[in-house]
Amino acid sequence: MRVQPFCWMFLLVCAILATSSVQLSSQSQSAPKPGGAKSTTKAGATAKIWKSTTTGKEYRVQIDGDHFTAEWTNIPPEAAKQGAYIRSECRRSGSRWVGTSRILLACPLSGGKTKMCPMLLRFEVDSISSDRITGGGEILREFDCGSCEVQKTGWGPFTWVPKS
Numbered sequence: 001m002r003v004q005p006f007c008w009m010f011l012l013v014c015a016i017l018a019t020s021s022v023q024l025s026s027q028s029q030s031a032p033k034p035g036g037a038k039s040t041t042k043a044g045a046t047a048k049i050w051k052s053t054t055t056g057k058e059y060r061v062q063i064d065g066d067h068f069t070a071e072w073t074n075i076p077p078e079a080a081k082q083g084a085y086i087r088s089e090c091r092r093s094g095s096r097w098v099g100t101s102r103i104l105l106a107c108p109l110s111g112g113k114t115k116m117c118p119m120l121l122r123f124e125v126d127s128i129s130s131d132r133i134t135g136g137g138e139i140l141r142e143f144d145c146g147s148c149e150v151q152k153t154g155w156g157p158f159t160w161v162p163k164s
Contacts, residue, residue, distance in 0.1 A: 048135060049073060051161040057086075057164055066092040082106055082116055088123060097125040101137070107145035117148035133160040 049058050061070040072086040084103060090099020101121050106114040123137035135158055137156035 001067060049163040051128065051163045053159045053161060059086075059088075061088075064144075068097060073138075082114070084116070088092065090123065090125070095126075097128075099123060107143070109145055117143075117144055117145065119148075119150060121150075121153070131162065134158065 005061040009112060049060055051058050056074075057072055057120055058074040059070045060073050068090060070088040075084055084106060086098060086103050086105075088102055090097045090102040092098075099122075101119075101123055103119040103121065104116055105119070107117045108114055119140075121140075123135065125133060125135040127134050135156055136155055138153045138158040140152075141151055141154050
């Protein structure tokens, strides 16, 4: 069964969100910017929770050396009951952070039913500063809800800002 346009758009937005979460730890972090310039983030200068300017999803991220993890925190209650999550993990690679997002989201089927579908999508963070995180992530172009199969992906930019 192929996903209807509104279904894959939902999954596309969720995939973008999965790649869009970053929060700095309370330790000082230094992330090189493209072109070799470094951006230094001091403890307390960044928000604990970051919000996607595209989707409104919020994420908690922990950075420990060359490793960071991000987890979706404002999961809607119904999705949480079904076990939905978006968990991202990546490592520093040169001037960027490169990794994957593990995702479990409900996919709508005919008859008002849903199926929980796991996904693994790539993402990269290009820059981290006290007021903005930018990067790009793999997004869904075609997805089969019946088999939970990612059939076609693309790449999309993202921006996050500190939660107010």
